[in-house]
Structures are given as structure tokens and as C-alpha cells.
Amino acid sequence: MSVIGAQEGNTGTIDGRVHVVSHPARRLATAGAYPGRTVGIQAEREGSELDNVIVFVDTEMHVDAQPQRVTIRQTNEEFVPHVVAVTMGSTVDFPNDDLIFHNVFSLSRAATFDLGRYPRHASKSRTFTKPGIVKVFCHLHSHMSAIVRVFSHPHFAIPDRDGRFTIPGVPSGRHQVTAWHERAGEVTHSATVEGGGTAELSFSLPLSDPE
């Protein structure tokens, strides 16, 4: 039980904008060996890379929170959404919307699992109990991947279409706030949160070569 979150009214909000500068060098003009192999039309991912960004308070402190139940759908050979952020103990459902079999597995330390293959309209779920990055793949379709980031606290947010985010209920005090993207890496800024106040932060994530 965290000290920070113990006192009501002693919390503030962090909000701001995330800006993703997409690096064209890392975008593929051709998609894999079998571009025509996918079922249906593999639509361009809706939205922008902003959907794949998580802004979070970078702390390992444990804050109890209500477990969530979120869904990552398998649609048109894609995991949608690509990135979800949950608190520990949350459960993720993986319903299959496609006419084909799908599989869900992960090699990540935070959650190593294999839900096996299952057909359309079937769904399997997984409860994540350890914090960390869980990379989820489909064994049948090697181009499919999703990320479940599990936090020990609820102080995280995914920016909206405009890149705006709001993390409410952050205990007052000085915090390290990180914006993370699977390819772009992460950018961390400091923010001082006062009770009832709002700290503004601005992140710029270049999707550059990760060397």
C-alpha cells in the first residue's frame, strides 16, 4: 500500500502532449515474403503511432488498484489494439474475430504463456500478475504482435489522437515520467505534482534507428 496514494486530496494530475516523429527509414515499403498471404485486407493501422505510446510515472512502487479487464481483438490478422497498459492482476481477453485460427503466445519473462490455437468467436484470456512488458505473438501469423504493459500502479495513460494524455491521481511530489514506444524507446522527464495541481509535460519521441 503506497504512502503517496494514501491521502486523498493530496494528489495532482500530469497532463501534456506526446509528439512522435516517425522515421521513414524504419518503415517497410514491402511487407514480408508473402504480402498476398493475409486474409482479407490488412488495413493500414488506424490512428498513428501515438496509439502505441504509453506515458507512465516511472516508479516501482506498488499502488493497489482495481484490476481491469481489457480486450485485444484478433482482427484481420492483427492484434487490435497493438498496445495496452494494465495494472497488475488485470485480465486481457483475446477474442478471435477472423475466419481463421489464431494463436496467442508470449516468451516474455513477465508472462510466458501459450493460449493455443482457437477458431473464430472463441476467446481466451490471460491475467497478468507481474509488472513488465509482455510481447504477445501469434504462432500462426508471424507478422502479428501486441504488447501488454503491466504496471504495479495505475499512473499511466495512452495519448489520444492529438497526443494529449492525462494521468490523474498522481501523488504530489517529484516524479520521473516516461513516454515509451516499443521501437522509439523512451523519453523521461521530471514533473513535480502538487496537491490539486496539474503538471504539464511535453514529450517528443523520435522513431529513429535504435542503435
Place this chain on the structure above:
Amino acid sequence: MRPPPFPRSPRLVVKVLGFAFTVIACVIMAVFVLFSWHTNARLTKAVADNMEASQLRFAGIEERLRRERTLQAMTLAENPTLKAAVDTYYAERDSGLAIDQLLSTIETELTKLQRMMAVPALSVADVRGVVLASAGPSKYDWPAGARLRLLVEADGAPVETVVARNGRQYLATAAPLVLGRDVIGEFFLASPLDDAYAVALARESRADIAILLDGRVTASSTPAPLRQALDGIALPLSGSVVLGGDEFVVRRLSAVDSASVYALSSVTAAARTATSEAGWVLLLVGAGALLLAGGGSWWLARTVAMPIDQLTSSLARMARARDLTQPLPRGGGSRELDVLADTFDNLRTAVSLAEAESEAAYLGVIGALAAALDARDPYTAGHSQRVADLSVAIGRQMQLPGADIETLRLGALLHDIGKIGVSDAVLRKPGKLTMEEFEQIKLHPTLGARILKPLRFLDAQLPIVELHHERPDGRGYPHGLKGEEIPLFARIVHVADAFDAMTSARAYRSALPVATAVAELWRLIGLDFDPQAVQAMAALPVALAEPATAVALAEPAPTLETVEALGALVPFPTRPAAVVNQSAQLLRRAE
């Protein structure tokens, strides 16, 4: 035997044979050489074309293989386990947590793939270009942790390239590991460009393979000398080069960066078997043709030259035998030769006729001369003709051949021709001959021989003329020959001469009866007269004409002594008794 006029000239048959054979052989050899050259050129061309076609085909196969390698790399790069492990590894690389399990997942997956692929090296690098794991026999050239980025293309398309790893050259195919739209790593298929690779390629392409890097041979399936010959040579993309004296068909199968793979096929080596086989066949045909040419030449030589040869040898034989009586044999070889033989025969006939005419003329002259000689003395008129007839009769009795009879006749006709050199005074002297006169008489055989000697056609008659006064007991003249030393003809003529002299009248006596003459012959047989000739003479009808009992001479017959003396001393037994006596006296005196 006379030597041939031109001993060094070859025979016509040899010349014709040699000439015909040389010409035919030259033509055959020329055809042979041209044909074998042409065949060799054609064979070499065919082999080169064949090799070029096969290399072209293999180049196509190699190009397809290259595409397949790329596709293979791309397909293998789609492996979900590899992708998941690489991506997870990448996400957790900086977490400080143990990531060995992820790396061994990758390595296990690579090992499984390598077992299926039998590629020397399979390798995976992450998106930073750090090798995560490798598999295959050559994996030690691709160790984990090594930095390697082959996908420099912005769009991440697969590439094939040559990489140096630990000093070894690798042909590497790289494909991106793609997740969604992102490149999360690189996947490599690599084969070392070594001799084993070249040999494997060579086995598939059925040509020698040379791998050149920047113009230098890094690997080849060829033997060392050829490899050295290849170094530093600018090889054409396709075409032919001469290496170490052999012609090679060359084609560049592929070129990756600075490395080129060439296929080489030795036309010379491939054509050698074919050309040598063809050469043997041609040689056999050529030898057969030469044999035929030899046979043909021989036949030609026989047909053309042999009749001429026969004609020539017939002529030579006739010339040797001085016999122009026989017509030339007709070879039937050709019309020309027959005309030649006819012409020669006509000529020969003409010459024979002319010769015969001139001989006849000579004989006529000589016969006339002899007759004239005989006519100098009325007592000896017709003597030569009678002796001739008698000699012929004796010869016939002795069964001599016809030619000998003729020789005998002429010799006898001319036997006293030498008396032309004896003066009338001596020859017609009715009385006794003095010693000198007799010596003069004795000269006539030698003189006759001298007169006739220039007449070559009377060669056979010369001994008769010269020796018709020799006696078997050696007391004759001019040489005093004995018995068999005296030619038979001379002995016959001697008998005939004596018989005619005895049976002819002389100025100093009448003719002796035949029987007396025959008796005389018998009496002096072996001494003055040849026994054979006497026996033959005695058997003649002329000798038997009068029986011995009828020998009753009106005139006193010569005494035995007289005849004895006559036989002993006088060449002519019919010499007058006075001469005989005189001779006897001379003899006695001499003794």
C-alpha cells in the same frame, strides 16, 4: 647377252605404277587431311556449342537458385518463434534480466532450420546488427555478439552479398525479420566460397568452377596449374579463352559484389575423345583408300605398261638372237601397240627381205666367183658345186639339222675360194709341182678364210673354208689339227672334196672309178678321212652306183703305193701320180 641400252632407266611398269600411285595417294592424302581437319573443326565447334548451351542452361539454373535462396531466406525469416524471440529479446535486452533462454530459443530454432536446409551457416542478428545466434558447421565464423548488418537498403529488401568472416569469404543471403511494418532483425543464409563449394557447383554444372574475387581466384574446382593460369586473366562474361594451351568455353554464372562465379569447360579435353575416334576411323578409311589406290595403280600399270613391256622384251630377245624371222607376239593391249607391232613386223619383213636379197646377191657373186674359179681349170669345172652337193648328201645321211645342211652347202660351195690367190700357172700346171708351188697351193684355205671374213653372215662357213684340208691324224694343213679338233663340217667337206677329186679326170689321168675312190676312202679312214663322214659317204647312192666288181679300169689304176702316198702327202687325193710321186719323194727327202 648384251646389256640393256639404258641400265639405269626404270621399267615402264614401275614408272606408271609409281606415277599413278603417287598421284592417287596425294589426292587421297589431301582429301584425308582436309576432311580430318574439317571434322576436327566441326567436332570442336559442336562440343563448344554444346558446352555453351549447357553453361547457359546452368547459368539460368544458378540464377533461379539465387532467387530461391533469397526466397528461402525470406521464408525462414518468417519463422514466428524466431521473430517472437528476437522481438522479446529486444524488448528485454536492457532489463538486466537473464535473457539466455531467449537466445537459446533462437539458436535451437536456427539449428532445426539448418538441419532441414543443410546450409553451412544460418544466423540471426537483431535490429542493431548484433549477431544473436548462429547454427551450422560454419557458425564459428558467425559468433554471437559479432556486429553485422547486410541490409543497407532502406526498404529492407533481401540482398545477396559477399562477406569476409574470419578471413573466409561467404556468399550471404540476408532477409529482414519483419514484425508488422517494422524490421526487428536480420536473418542470414551463408555459404563459404571455398573449394568445396566450387566442387559442389562443378558437380551440378558439369563444368569446372572458378570463384574470383576482385579478379583473383579464391576458390576453384580446377587443378592447381589451371587455377594459376586463371589468376589475373580478364575472363569474358561468356566466350572462349585459351588457358594452358587448351581452349575453354567460359561463362560467368553469377556476380555478387566483387565476387564472380565462372563456369569453365575445356573444349580441347572434351573434343579429344571424339576427334581421336574420328581420326581412327578416317585413318582406317585412308589406309583402305591407299590400298585400293595401290591395287588400282597396279592394274593401270599392268594394263598400260605390261603389253609395252612384253613387246619390248620380245624385241630385246629378237635383237639378242639376231632372229628376225618370227613375227612379234600380239599382246592385245591396245590398238596403238598392235599398230606398233604391225609396223615393226612390216619393217622386219622388209629388212629380212633386203637382208636375204643382199645375202643372195653376195652368195650369187661368191658362187659365181667359185664357179669362175673352177672354170679356170677345165678339169675342175663344177667341182665346187659337186662338193657342195656331196657334202649336203653326206650331211643328210648323218641326219644333221636343216640349218647345218645349209651351212654345209654354202661352206662347201666356197671351200676353194682361196684358190683365187693361186696363180694359174701353179693351178693349171699339168706337170709336177715344185716345192714352192705346192706351198702356194697350201695357202688357199687360209686365203679363203681371209677373203670371207669381212662377210659376217658367212661366219659359220669360215671354219669349213679354213679347215677343209685338216686330217684326223694331224697331218693336214694349215694348222695340223687332230680328230675332234676339226669341225665336223670341215671333215665332211674334206671327204667330199677328196671323193670328187678322185672321181674327176685330170690332165694327167682319167677319173678313178667310184668303187676305187670309195675303197681309197675306206683305206685311209681315221688317217686322212673322218670315219663318220666316210661311213655316211659310203652309204650314199652315188657310192653304191657301181658295184666294186665293175671297177675295171681301162686306164692303169694307181698303185696302192701311189694312193698311199697320195693320201699321206697330197691334199687332193686326185692329184696326178707324178705329183704324188714327187710329193712322196719330197717327203722322203724331208725325212
